[in-house]
Amino acid sequence: MARDFGFNRATVATAVLLIGLALVPAFAALFDNPFLVTMVNRALIFALAAVALDFIMGYGRMVSFGHAAFFGLGAYTVGILSTHAAQDLPLIFGWTGTNEALLAWLLAMLLSGLYALIVGLISLRTSGVYFIMITLAFAQLVFFAFVSLSQYGGEDGLALWGRNTLAGIGLDHRVGFYYLCFGLLLAVWYLLHRLVRSRFGRVIQGSRQHELRMRALGYNPFPYKLTAFVISGALTGLAGALLANNNEFVDPSLTSWMQSGNFLVIVLLGGLCSLVGPIYGALALLLMEEVLIAMTEHWQIILGPVLILVVLFFRGGIFGVLSAGGGRHD
Amino acid sequence: MQLFLEQMLNGLQFGVTLLLMASGLTLVFGIMNLINLAHGSLFMIGAYVGATVVARSGSFFLGLICGMGAAAIAGMVMEVAIMRRLYRRDHLDQVLATFGLILFFNELVRMVWGRQPIAMSTPAWLSGSVEIIPGIPYPEFRLAVIVVGALVIGLLYLLIMRTRLGMWIRAGASDRETIGALGVNIRLLYTLVFGLGACLAGLAGVMAAPFLAVQSGMGENILILTFVVIVIGGIGSIKGAVAGALLIGVADTLGRVYLPPLAALWLPPAAASNLGTSLASMLIYLVMAAVLAVRPQGLFGGAHGS
Secondary structure (H helix, E strand, O other): OHHHHHHHHHHHHHHHHHHHHHHHHHHHHHOOOHHHHHHHHHHHHHHHHHHHHHHHHHHHOOOOOOHHHHHHHHHHHHHHHHHHHHHOOOOEOOEOOOOEHHHHHHHHHHHHHHHHHHHHHHHOOOOHHHHHHHHHHHHHHHHHHHHHOHHHOHHHOEEOOOOOEEOOEEOOOHHHHHHHHHHHHHHHHHHHHHHHOOHHHHHHHHHHHOHHHHHHOOOOHHHHHHHHHHHHHHHHHHHHHHHHHHHOEEOHHHHOHHHHHHHHHHHHHHOOOOOOHHHHHHHHHHHHHHHHHHHOOOOHHHHHHHHHHHHHHOOOHHHHHHOOOOOOOO | OHHHHHHHHHHHHHHHHHHHHHHHHHHHHHHHOOOOOOHHHHHHHHHHHHHHHHHHHOOHHHHHHHHHHHHHHHHHHHHHHOHHHOOOOOHHHHHHHHHHHHHHHHHHHHHHHOOOOEOOOOOHHHOOEEEEEOOEEEEHHHHHHHHHHHHHHHHHHHHHHHOHHHHHHHHHHHOHHHHHHOOOOHHHHHHHHHHHHHHHHHHHHHHHHHHOOEOOOHHHHHHHHHHHHHHHHOOOOHHHHHHHHHHHHHHHHHHHHHHHHHHOOOOOHHHHHHHHHHHHHHHHHHHHHHHHHHOOOOOOOOOOOO
16 A cells, blocks of 8 residues: 555656646746746756656666767757758758758757767667766767867857747747647657556666676667667757757757766756656756856856765655655666 | 977877876776766866966975875865765766766866966976987976876886785775775775875876866866776776877877868868867767777776776
């Protein structure tokens, strides 16, 4: 019975969270504070990337310190395609890019997925600390590549000429874009939730717990882990594409190691290995940043120690506390 | 040819800096099984304290001692307050906690020294140049960095391999419980090892400061390069660290010098210098990818990954 109760608490917490998120635009209208929608929208986009990271990190113990690479690749794909479309400038084979989200976002996912495939092929042959360092290094590679793209702003970044259109409809409507991001987050979450509980997901989790035993059972974990890594990279690329639309601006800092670190922070703050935890984590981190920035210009001197305290004394993350110790099962 | 030799020496000098960083990181990783992202912050502390003391006192030697001391103290305080709680934790927890430390130290440095980079001058008695090979003058200070770095690494090797303290350190790496039972104060030993690694990072920081903009966040650039060195060489291998550091030091330095003019062969000058510079930044990661594609465990690493 106690177990059922724990399960219920987690479900209730999740339901409250989702209803709350769905009502954010209404609250914003009620209190006449449109900034609230923009802020939570940003959190939703970061949550999307963090859910994708939790999928491989929580369930497959692939601690990627380079997810910002996929984030930046997705964002730059949208940025570059829309720049060419706006100026009618040939990009490749005479094609002048596109402003259509269906195409641009798909390409963003494809390109980040492809890069994840290359990174995964090399880095998944190692594990542990090696994996952390190698993914970080591959993200730096992308960072310097974007810095070198002088025709797309180089270090200064690239301002978009406007947001994408989705099947011809503009994405400039603040609340409309919010619900689109929210819907995508739910869809990705549901997809990964199902995936984790499928045979595929069980192989991933099995190899996290005991790789040798999985091999003895006749599974070679490598293709499974690689597939999971590519899925995670592609979804993070989608989050990048959304952020490019949200900010109408992309710059190399999207692929910086700080950004990769932020994703890790979001996952751990929210609760590792829960998929829903990163949503709490993203909201908490952005809220914390807003509050600290309002308090002092030197807000990182507070955020840093807070992170250390979270790691030392608050292990299940927010979701772990909400579901009474149900978050992190390892 | 003259340029090439000069740049090879510059690469060697950069490699020695990386080696000082890498040896501290691998020491801590090999013995405490801890990945410390804040190792770059210790480098930064060394550089800032060193530069400040040199500017105030005019004595480079005093700056060197103070930079190393400040980094060692910061490292030992870090170990006692935070790191020792993380030894048995997941690497992910260690990454997160030390990421928090990076944020803290970068902001602290901004509060104390401001956002503008500070410069550090080389000491007057080392600002001349010598002809190591006839006809090729080379700055004395850079040469001194190479010599001091190589000497310190040699001493470190002797310390670990030939002294009683080194024996305890090696024993602690293989079996913490047993060496504790034999009456060695393992907590103190770990704090000392951490302080030693921090001290080496501080030394690297002071010696690299004249060539770098001493600013907040400088530690992370060198930290990531150090990771590349360790990954290429193989974790826990001294030979690997030496080979990786020299390879990266030389590849990075030569890339920065020769790639921009190479790019200028088929690109307009402005685009070429831009592309060349970033290609040079990307070069070492490509080298790393190539090495790992052939040997996933690094050049001198054992069969297992972690």
